[in-house]
Amino acid sequence: MARLAANRWTSAILPALLIHIPIGTVYCWSVFKQLIADQLNASPSSVEWAFSLAIFFLGMSAAFAGPMVEKNIKRSALVSMICFVVGFAGTGVSIALHCLPGVFVCYGAIMGVGLGVGYLTPVKNLMLWFADNKGLATGIAVAGFGLAKAIASPVMEWLIGTIGLVAMFYVLAAVYAVMMLVGFLLIRRPAGWVYDPATSHVSRRTILRKPVFWGIWIAFYLNITCGLALISQEKDILHDVLQSFPQYTGLNQSELATAIAGVIGLVLAVDAVFNAAGRIGFSTISDHLKRRESVYQIIFVMSIAVCLLQVVLNSIDNALLWAVLAMLFLVNAGYGGGFSTLPVLLDQHFGTKTVSTTHGLTLSAWAFAGLSGNQLASFVVTHAPDQAHRYAALIPVITALYAVALASVTLVKQAGRQR
Missing domain, CATH: 1.20.1250.20 (MFS general substrate transporter like domains)
Incomplete structure (x- = not known):
């Protein structure tokens, strides 16, 4: 052993x-x-x-x-x-x-x-x-x-x-x-494992014709898009929030810049920890659930909740910072968890023998999200009607996309139960 x-x-x-x-x-x-x-x-x-x-x-x-x-x-x-x-x-x-x-x-x-x-x-x-x-x-x-x-x-x-x-x-x-x-x-592969083209090979066209694949693809794509949209703007979001933070109002410009830079550096380091913890934590939770889709539902509900919390507390200075931190940390955790849980979700629907092929095809969503996430955030921020609070305009958009992702993975879960 x-x-x-x-x-x-x-x-x-x-x-x-x-x-x-x-x-x-x-x-x-x-x-x-x-x-x-x-x-x-x-x-x-x-x-x-x-x-x-x-x-x-x-x-x-x-x-x-x-x-x-x-x-x-x-x-x-x-x-x-x-x-x-x-x-x-x-x-x-x-x-x-x-x-x-x-x-x-x-x-x-x-x-x-x-x-x-x-x-x-x-x-x-x-x-x-x-x-x-x-x-x-x-x-x-x-x-x-x-x-x-x-x-x-x-x-x-x-x-x-x-x-x-x-x-x-x-x-x-x-x-x-x-x-x-x-x-x-x-x-190396486990002893006794042998590649069998008859069972390991699956036509990409066959996979792409399955509605379940596209349901997973959409949920995965939207999770990355929302994560990248928020992560790409987090330094600016934190900078705007911290500038109006009551504890910093008495500082001169140099002291303010130093204090903000220190907080942002700490937050980004904690972000990485939450991202890694989400990758381990959510995938581990999935081992104890009957349906792997349930983890994605948890991720999306959690992400929607922290985004709505930030919107509700947007006008309260002291509470806003903590709401923003909760949003950044938990969205990062869900962003990481979406990656680590994906292979076992695909395994549940398509089997282990072809998981490399199905996983690879689904990762194409990462390619398109890499192009769209940053651009979405930039577009929303640039065209926000209230430029004084331009980053706040991004949160409702992300919340709506998370809701679509939740609906998509819920449909996948229902389809899996029916099979």
Whole structure:
């Protein structure tokens, strides 16, 4: 039994973390995006497309990599390592050459493919090794993706301050290459597992014709869209709220800026913890529920509740800050939980044998949400009738989208019960 447990950790959990922690640093984009813009003499909005492309290629590469992961997990781990490391290092080369298109190609396209294939690679393996606790296993590994920002952001800032932006990309590319190489060497299927094309292969067209798939896809897409819309604006939301906070009214501009920056930094760190906790917590809860859709219902009801709370308390200064913090923390937890619970939800409807293919296809929602989430937030904020409280206009829109997501997953649950 001890040997089995060790094999589970060394053949599934550990390699999953060694792959997911490096690729999860895509969420550290805000650490250096302004520095890239400054060095390339480009506008931040134009540089921002590198991140959007990375998320888009993540989702689309995952959508097409499913059959490869089903057939050969070693190959997919190797492809992920090569694409991610080459793309990350190539981003440094592009910055050194002052080539913005190179950043788009390396960080957006090449690294994006590494992200998608790498994200998908460990998932089915974890579900095979932990057949009795699939949610917990995927939650622990995917938590590495969520925690990567909290781990890597301070390291990146230190490296940038010590050796410079370009060298930071080179050093971390080498570190991530070693981590992902070890993950590639360790990862393996359980003894006795054999790829059977007759049962493991499923036509993408067959999956795409099923209404249940689209119900899950819509709920997943809206959860990411709402999460990204809010997360992309959280610094500005906090800045606006804290500026009018009674405790800060007596400070001069310099003191106010320092105090606000400190609070925002702390909130963002706590955000990462809630994101990771949501990935582990919600997926673990799903192991103890009859229907996996129930976790998504909990996530959406919770998200709607904290958004409505913020709307109700919007005019009360002291209460508003706590309402905003509750909204940011719990939406982040639900955002993370939506990712970790997705594989076991798909397993419930389509079976473990084809979960890599169905999971990959559903992750295409991440690609489109990566393009629409930030843009939705920007559009709503820019066109808000009351520019003095422009960020408050975003909350009702997010609440309505969460309601649609709740309706979609509820229909999926009813369909599953009928079957």
